[in-house]
Amino acid sequence: MKAFVYKGPGKKALEDRPVPDVKAPTDATVKIIKTTICGTDLHILKGDVPTCTPGRILGHEGVGIVEKTGPGVTAFHQGDHVLISCISACGKCEYCRRGMYSHCTTGGWILGNTIDGTQAEYVRIPHADTSLYPIPPGADEEALVMLSDILPTGFECGVLNGRVEPGATVAIVGAGPIGLAALLTAQFYSPAEIIMIDLDDNRLEVARRFGATQTVNSKDGKAAEKVKALTAGRGADTAIEAVGLPATFLLCEDLVAPGGIIANVGVHGTKVDLHLERLWSENIAITTRLVDTVTTPMLLKTVQSKKIDPKLLITHRFKLDKILDAYETFGHGASTGALKVIIET
Numbered sequence: 001m002k003a004f005v006y007k008g009p010g011k012k013a014l015e016d017r018p019v020p021d022v023k024a025p026t027d028a029t030v031k032i033i034k035t036t037i038c039g040t041d042l043h044i045l046k047g048d049v050p051t052c053t054p055g056r057i058l059g060h061e062g063v064g065i066v067e068k069t070g071p072g073v074t075a076f077h078q079g080d081h082v083l084i085s086c087i088s089a090c091g092k093c094e095y096c097r098r099g100m101y102s103h104c105t106t107g108g109w110i111l112g113n114t115i116d117g118t119q120a121e122y123v124r125i126p127h128a129d130t131s132l133y134p135i136p137p138g139a140d141e142e143a144l145v146m147l148s149d150i151l152p153t154g155f156e157c158g159v160l161n162g163r164v165e166p167g168a169t170v171a172i173v174g175a176g177p178i179g180l181a182a183l184l185t186a187q188f189y190s191p192a193e194i195i196m197i198d199l200d201d202n203r204l205e206v207a208r209r210f211g212a213t214q215t216v217n218s219k220d221g222k223a224a225e226k227v228k229a230l231t232a233g234r235g236a237d238t239a240i241e242a243v244g245l246p247a248t249f250l251l252c253e254d255l256v257a258p259g260g261i262i263a264n265v266g267v268h269g270t271k272v273d274l275h276l277e278r279l280w281s282e283n284i285a286i287t288t289r290l291v292d293t294v295t296t297p298m299l300l301k302t303v304q305s306k307k308i309d310p311k312l313l314i315t316h317r318f319k320l321d322k323i324l325d326a327y328e329t330f331g332h333g334a335s336t337g338a339l340k341v342i343i344e345t
């Protein structure tokens with residue numbers, strides 16, 4: 001089968017690999033129909049993710065058809081259409097029993113990280129019963145690819161951790177796919193204002209279409225002042241950090257209102273400055289989290305009922321044998337306008 005393989009920092013290739021088979025009784029193999037590329041895959045290619053070693057097939061998102069199940073799999077059968085979660089969960093360990101699937105002792109984020117992932121014609125899914133979701137008949141499978149990772153990530157790490165409330169002011173720093181996923185799902189709670197902040201005017205324009213009430217270009221370094229001006233000097237009740245850089249986290253520290261929450265979503269590669277000398281008296285909470293994907297079934301219902309349309313995030317489509325082009329397009333979003341790219345097998 002064709003598979004996209006990480007070959008070490010800065011190196012990647014489309015290779016021929018053997019079709020995976022079930023190993024444990026609770027495994028299933030899935031024939032991939034559609035997958036996508038995540039910002040995290042770009043981090044891996046740069047060499048930022050040491051747990052992912054050269055030779056690994058990347059990808060932790062996708063939809064497909066169950067090809068084969070181990071004898072311990074009871075919820076899925078050959079031919080079932082399934083949504084693959086970016087998080088694998090045994091459902092039995094201490095963390096799983098607390099709903100913290102991201103820290104499953106034999107799962108978590110392993111797909112396309114410590115085991116081979118979904119950017120291939122087939123993938124092996126451990127703990128299949130509790131790591132796959134059935135796709136309802138008639139569902140738009142392309143839209144559901146957005147449910148493997150980015151929608152639950154934006155929602156759980158940004159909106160839920162940020163405790164977005166009716167009438168609140170939300171600032172989202174970073175209008176990439178994750179920031180836009182937070183923007184879409186924040187609207188479940190009817191905040192009064194959602195202020196989107198980015199360096200790229202095109203992405204801010206997209207954010208307006210997705211429901212942002214205000215947009216701020218942070219190029220001039222004055223984004224915090226602008227947010228304060230838009231909020232009668234108060235700042236944002238919820239500041240969602242969806243970039244993962246010291247400067248963008250600092251911006252959240254600068255624009256959060258007293259009593260507010262900084263909800264970090266970004267993947268940080270270096271330390272950031274925490275200005276406790278300013279924040280200690282402001283009743284600020286800071287939250288961090290890996291996505292658990294516990295909200296995936298709920299989000300699936302909201303997509304089915306057209307409360308949200310994650311398909312809006314899809315800008316480009318490629319065949320699997322053109323995945324190197326897909327990486328080029330996705331990796332240069334500022335010039336290509338790419339948000340999420342769909343890879344079809």
Ligand SMILES: [Zn+2]
Binds near residue numbers: 040
């Ligand atoms: Zn991801």
Ligand SMILES: [Zn+2]
Binds near residue numbers: 092096
């Ligand atoms: Zn577990």
